[in-house]
Amino acid sequence: MQVIIEFLVQSIEAFGYFGIFFLMFLESSFIPFPSEVVMIPAGYLAHLGKMNFFLAILCGILGSLCGALLNYYLALVFGRELLLKWGKYVLFDEKTMIKMENFFAKHGHISTFSGRLIPVVRQYISLPAGIGRMQLPLFCFYTSLGAGIWVIILATLGYFLGQNEESLKEYLHIITLVLVLCVCIGIAVYLYWQSKKK
Numbered sequence: 001m002q003v004i005i006e007f008l009v010q011s012i013e014a015f016g017y018f019g020i021f022f023l024m025f026l027e028s029s030f031i032p033f034p035s036e037v038v039m040i041p042a043g044y045l046a047h048l049g050k051m052n053f054f055l056a057i058l059c060g061i062l063g064s065l066c067g068a069l070l071n072y073y074l075a076l077v078f079g080r081e082l083l084l085k086w087g088k089y090v091l092f093d094e095k096t097m098i099k100m101e102n103f104f105a106k107h108g109h110i111s112t113f114s115g116r117l118i119p120v121v122r123q124y125i126s127l128p129a130g131i132g133r134m135q136l137p138l139f140c141f142y143t144s145l146g147a148g149i150w151v152i153i154l155a156t157l158g159y160f161l162g163q164n165e166e167s168l169k170e171y172l173h174i175i176t177l178v179l180v181l182c183v184c185i186g187i188a189v190y191l192y193w194q195s196k197k198k
């Protein structure tokens with residue numbers, strides 16, 4: 001495992017800031033790629049003084065946003081027609097599509113933000129946003145906000161824990177659980193607040 005960690009650190013150092021941007025672009029698009037193997041080594045390199053901590057975070061956030069925008073536009077251009085064409089085989093009709101679009105018009109911001117903090121979900125939350133035609137400025141803002149929190153956490157872990165593999169695993173596991181719990185609580189509070197407004 002130590003060899004793998006050293007390889008990841010050396011790879012991120014070799015590709016530099018563009019490498020961070022490109023790999024986080026892949027991570028945020030339809031290609032499954034773990035952000036942990038990008039931002040944690042970047043944080044460690046910042047600790048060694050071989051990278052600027054804040055510039056690495058900025059490249060990570062920009063890469064995440066661009067990957068999310070790719071999914072957003074793919075869903076916007078192709079998603080609706082494909083879902084309506086094949087959705088009938090899984091009881092997904094135009095009425096359901098309209099409901100989903102209306103939901104994203106009202107609640108897309110909280111879904112986009114919270115989805116960026118949940119493993120696996122973060123790669124695909126852009127698809128319903130594109131299909132639901134969420135306003136682009138709002139999509140960019142909440143995507144960047146959610147992705148930014150995750151990128152900062154990973155880079156900070158890399159910065160302070162370095163190559164301590166056991167500590168990284170332990171803290172990353174705990175932080176992921178806490179984030180998912182906070183997201184669930186936040187969504188519950190948001191839905192309660194929305195129901196009280198009505």
